[in-house]
Amino acid sequence: MGAFFLIRSNAEDGHHLLERAQTHVEAQGFQSPVIFSTEDYKLYLYDKLVASVDNHVTQSNSDFCSCTGTLLYRGLIGVAALKRFYDDFQPDRIPLEGLYGAFCVIIRKNARTFLLI
Secondary structure, three states, rough: OOOOEEEEOOOHHHHHHHHHHHHHHHHHHOOEEEEEEEOOOOEEEEEOOOOOOEEEEEOOOOOOOEEEEEEEEEEEEOOOHHHHHHHHHHEEEOOOOOOOEEEEEEEEEEEEEEEOO
């Protein structure tokens, strides 16, 4: 199991929310999140507790594709699946064929963010 939380940049109590969320996930054993920052939010992404595997890929333009849970896509798993899903993803045509697992994908593409559960 992995974890994430997202805090909007304009949240009035953003600092308080961050402290509460970090306390909660750290009490469960999560540590050292990868942090994605945009002008609108910060995303805190934690590795799985029982398996240390990369759960995100980043692009040179600050776009990314990340996942909590297990994502299988077109016969791929892990980083390879995330890369392929990012490449295939279009907001108006979400690539569902060959997509399996129990997951939440957080994808930022062309400066727009999407959550798929």
